[in-house]
Amino acid sequence: MIDNKSIIISFLTIILAYLYKNNKFVELKVNEMIQKAITIEYLECSSIEEFCSADRELIEKAVEAARNAYAPYSNFCVGAAIRMSGGEIVAASNQENSAYPSGLCAERVTAFYANAKYPDQYFDTLVITAMVDGVQCEVPTNPCGACRQVLMDYELKGGHQLRVILAGSKLLRVYPSIRALLPFSFDNLPEQK
Numbered sequence: 001m002i003d004n005k006s007i008i009i010s011f012l013t014i015i016l017a018y019l020y021k022n023n024k025f026v027e028l029k030v031n032e033m034i035q036k037a038i039t040i041e042y043l044e045c046s047s048i049e050e051f052c053s054a055d056r057e058l059i060e061k062a063v064e065a066a067r068n069a070y071a072p073y074s075n076f077c078v079g080a081a082i083r084m085s086g087g088e089i090v091a092a093s094n095q096e097n098s099a100y101p102s103g104l105c106a107e108r109v110t111a112f113y114a115n116a117k118y119p120d121q122y123f124d125t126l127v128i129t130a131m132v133d134g135v136q137c138e139v140p141t142n143p144c145g146a147c148r149q150v151l152m153d154y155e156l157k158g159g160h161q162l163r164v165i166l167a168g169s170k171l172l173r174v175y176p177s178i179r180a181l182l183p184f185s186f187d188n189l190p191e192q193k
């Protein structure tokens, strides 16, 4: 004899099977997704005169480094300068190679050089600038993705935010941290034991 309880269970089973077969559960999950947004805060100005003397010196070091870039293939000369926590400045430029992938961006040349030279200090401020035919680019040059990831590592290693100044001759931007330029950085390695 079939009682009411069995009928209800059978009915529910059929409904669940139908929903599952037609991906109704997936649709429900999609409908539950939450929309989120990221806000990136930075400063922008049109003249180096807006900066303090220490920052102006760092920007000038980056421009000077760009002049010494080895970029015979792209003719896009990039200079970077890092002020270390101890006050020292390390500046370098992009180094290209006829076997293209063998070259390296100015940001990474500078970061590796800085950390090799001052392994016990953190990076305080970084300036990036670019130049074509000996003339500084008017707008800021953004670091590539690989350099952002490398710089993120040093920010985490140092335990201090790495302030970033992207310096064009007519437009400059200041970011409080490299994380502002790489909000979803790779940091999923398991902890070392």
Ligand SMILES: [Zn+2]
Pocket (backbone or CB within 6 Å): 105, 106, 107, 108, 143, 144, 145, 146, 147, 148
């Ligand atoms: Zn790069």
